[in-house]
Amino acid sequence: MTMPIKITPPLTDADAAKLKAGDKVLITGVLYTARDAAHKRLFELIEKGEKLPFDVKGQLIYYVGPTPPKPGQVIGSAGPTTSGRMDAYTPRLLELGLKGTIGKGQRSAEVVEAMRKHKAVYLAAVGGAAALIAKTIKKAEIVAYEDLGPEAIRRLEVVDFPAIVVNDIYGNDLCKMGVEKYKRDG
């Protein structure tokens, strides 16, 4: 296996261009969290032409709803949720300069096309590896929508957060490539 590529958001077009489907990455720096309910609110702000609670330009959004931290913990368990549920919202965010999303599972054709157009990537973290992933999160603070509980938007500071490039800016898709390689007849 190849060595992981280290990345630190915000990412530029050139940073995104270096990532290919199948690459392993280690992210150090800031990630913003948002899932279903937060996306709905962000989308409503965009529709009204209002300012978002954080500038998405160059940033990565991590689709996660963590468990509550125990006393002394930064965050509870924090693995990725299914990305496909955010497909309806993602192209608009990419248009505004979001450089990538992190979740699990496959994305729609519209999102894959939008990623190609706006030079953004989709990364996956290992679904269900929530206790392991939480160890890479060093700081967590709520940025917006505290009333949403686990669905609030958080700003995370991570060190060597492990992820895999699923969709790159060239239209490659690790899910399709992988299945093609390993499927058997019968």
Added chain:
Amino acid sequence: MRKISTSEITFKVKELCIRAACELGSDVAFALKEMRGKEESPLGKEILDQIIENAQIALKEDAPMCQDTGIAVFFVEVGRDAAIDGSLDDAINEGVRQGYNEGYLRKSVCHPLTRKNTSDNTPAIIHTKIVDGDKVKITIAPKGAGSENMSRLAMLKPSQGLQGIKDFVINTVKEAGGNPCPPIIVGIGIGGNFEKSAILAKETLLRNVGSANPDKDLNALEKDLLDKINNLGIGPMGFGGRTTALAVHIKTAPCHIASLPVAVNIQCHAARHKEMII
């Protein structure tokens, strides 16, 4: 009649909620390690290693193995000679409330339309059966939505028969792809009616991974479907590989002469269930 207090039920349910979230069953842990040995994809191997390590961390640190600590599903068997001194459902829901709060588990239950979170993970989904004896057996199977969302139910025509069942199962797993966090366990309910097939599919997920189906024909069908599913090449997390499913479990019930209901309940690798007898 043997008296059973609701406060004891609540206390036990609280413990079950926390233990289920943090302790992966040894059957699943064993199956993951076995499949890790057989996996051909280098990336698939690494993913399985992470999943195995995660389960060990969760156990050691009393941490939820997955942040989606699920909607709390219960299968309760109440002995006809057990006298519970109050509402069973209330006692279970209070246990869920306490378990999800005190165990720092995620509250993932909301109103279906307003989407407002109930903030204590209640109400639980409770299936109750009256059985012989004077004991109460409580099984919790918290279910995350990643895999639950990929589950499907079909009312097939009887003419579609076994082939129709196989095609539906394989297509369901194929369409799910990486979304339900493979390696998965596939629970299949065949027969009954609309809701019965779904409950059968969920019940059969409680069976230990690696155990044989007591029915010889169903056991053969399970093996056949497992081979076909693993030949799809979906692999760990959907990035290609041999390990798409750890097991296929089937339960059947007689159905109407005009019907062939089939339910496929997909379970992620965080296959959590714990039971307790009072």
